[in-house]
Amino acid sequence: MRGRITKGTGGFYYVNDENGRSYECKACGRFRNENIKPVCGDLVDFTARQGEYGFIENILPRMNVLSRPAVANIDILLIVVSAQKPHIDFMLVDKLLLQAQREGIRPVLCVNKTEAGLKAAREIERQYAAYDVLLVSAHEKTGLAALKELLFGKFVCFTGQSAVGKSSLINVIGAEKELEVGGMSKKTARGRHTTRTTELLYLPEYKAYVFDTPGFSMFDTKGVAREGLAGYYKEFAPYAGLCRFAGCAHNKEPDCAVKRAVEEGKIDEKRYQRYLKLLESFEGKENG
Ligand SMILES: Nc1nc2c(ncn2[C@@H]2O[C@H](COP(=O)(O)OP(=O)(O)OP(=O)(O)O)[C@@H](O)[C@H]2O)c(=O)[nH]1
Ligand SMILES: [Zn+2]
Known part of the structure; x- marks a missing residue:
C-alpha cells in the first residue's frame, strides 16, 4: 500500500493510507543498515498486517525536506503572521520565504488577526506584493474560503512566530469534522497547552495534511551563494x-x-x- 507518515515515535511510525486510515508500522531493517531514517511527511510503500504492526518497505524520493523538526514533501509553506500582537518580524518572514524557495516549496503568507490592525495588514501586503498573501481572522472566521481552497489535497505546513494564531487557524478550518487517529475518534481541536508533537494532522474534509511549527532549524546561509x-x-x-x-x-x-x-x-x-x-x-x- 501507499501512504504518508504522519508521526514517528519510539521506533514506530504511523502511516495514513489514501483514505486517511492510520496504520502502525516499523521501518524494515534495510533502512537501519543503509542509515536511512523515515521522517514525517514521507510517502512510503508499506504492508499492513492483521492485528499486528506493518512494515515500511520503501520511501519514495523526497520532493523536499526541512529539518528540526524533520518534515518532508511539503506542498505549501504557510507563513503565518499577525496584524496585531505579536508584531510581524519582517526579517524572519524574508528568511522563511528564502528557505521555502530554496527547497522548491511554494510559500504563501497568511496575515491573521485582521479583524483589527488593517493598516499593518496593508503594509504587509504591500511589501510582499510579489507573493501570495491571504488576510484572515481566526476569531471572526473571515478569509477562510481562500485558505480552504489552498489546502485542498495538499500538505500545508503552518509556520511562524509563537502566538500568531497557527493552532487557532487549524482549529477553525478543521474543527467541524472529527479526526480519525489510530482508530480512535479524536477532535482536531487540540488543547492549547498540550505539548507540541511532531505530527501531521489529516483533515478528511479537504483530503489535506497540516503541520504546525514555530519554525525549522535556524536559518543558515549554507547552500545559498x-x-x-x-x-x-x-x-x-x-x-x-x-x-x-x-x-x-x-x-x-x-x-x-x-x-x-x-x-x-x-x-x-x-x-x-x-x-x-x-x-x-x-x-x-x-x-x-
Ligand atoms: N485578535 C485575534 N486573536 C487571535 C486570532 N487568532 C488567534 N488569536 C489569539 O492569539 C493567541 C495565540 O493563538 P495560537 O493559535 O495559540 O497561536 P500559535 O501561533 O499556534 O502559537 P504557538 O502554539 O505558541 O506557536 C490566542 O490567545 C488566540 O486566541 C484572531 O484572529 N484575532
Ligand atoms: Zn544589479
Whole structure:
C-alpha cells in the first residue's frame, strides 16, 4: 500500500493510507543498515498486517525536506503572521520565504488577526506584493474560503512566530469534522497547552495534511551563494537581467537595474534594505 507518515515515535511510525486510515508500522531493517531514517511527511510503500504492526518497505524520493523538526514533501509553506500582537518580524518572514524557495516549496503568507490592525495588514501586503498573501481572522472566521481552497489535497505546513494564531487557524478550518487517529475518534481541536508533537494532522474534509511549527532549524546561509541570494527575491526578477554586470549583487555596482527600480519605487525600499543586510551577513563567509 501507499501512504504518508504522519508521526514517528519510539521506533514506530504511523502511516495514513489514501483514505486517511492510520496504520502502525516499523521501518524494515534495510533502512537501519543503509542509515536511512523515515521522517514525517514521507510517502512510503508499506504492508499492513492483521492485528499486528506493518512494515515500511520503501520511501519514495523526497520532493523536499526541512529539518528540526524533520518534515518532508511539503506542498505549501504557510507563513503565518499577525496584524496585531505579536508584531510581524519582517526579517524572519524574508528568511522563511528564502528557505521555502530554496527547497522548491511554494510559500504563501497568511496575515491573521485582521479583524483589527488593517493598516499593518496593508503594509504587509504591500511589501510582499510579489507573493501570495491571504488576510484572515481566526476569531471572526473571515478569509477562510481562500485558505480552504489552498489546502485542498495538499500538505500545508503552518509556520511562524509563537502566538500568531497557527493552532487557532487549524482549529477553525478543521474543527467541524472529527479526526480519525489510530482508530480512535479524536477532535482536531487540540488543547492549547498540550505539548507540541511532531505530527501531521489529516483533515478528511479537504483530503489535506497540516503541520504546525514555530519554525525549522535556524536559518543558515549554507547552500545559498552570495550571488544567488537575489534570485530568491521574486520582485527583483524583472530587473535582475538588466544590470550592467552579469552577477551583479545589486549593492554597490554601477548601473544596477534593481537599485534603479528601488529608487523609482517599483521595488519596496524596506525589502531591499533587508536584502542588503542579509547580503552583508554573507560577506567573508564560506557558502556553497
Ligand atoms: N485578535 C485575534 N486573536 C487571535 C486570532 N487568532 C488567534 N488569536 C489569539 O492569539 C493567541 C495565540 O493563538 P495560537 O493559535 O495559540 O497561536 P500559535 O501561533 O499556534 O502559537 P504557538 O502554539 O505558541 O506557536 C490566542 O490567545 C488566540 O486566541 C484572531 O484572529 N484575532
Ligand atoms: Zn544589479
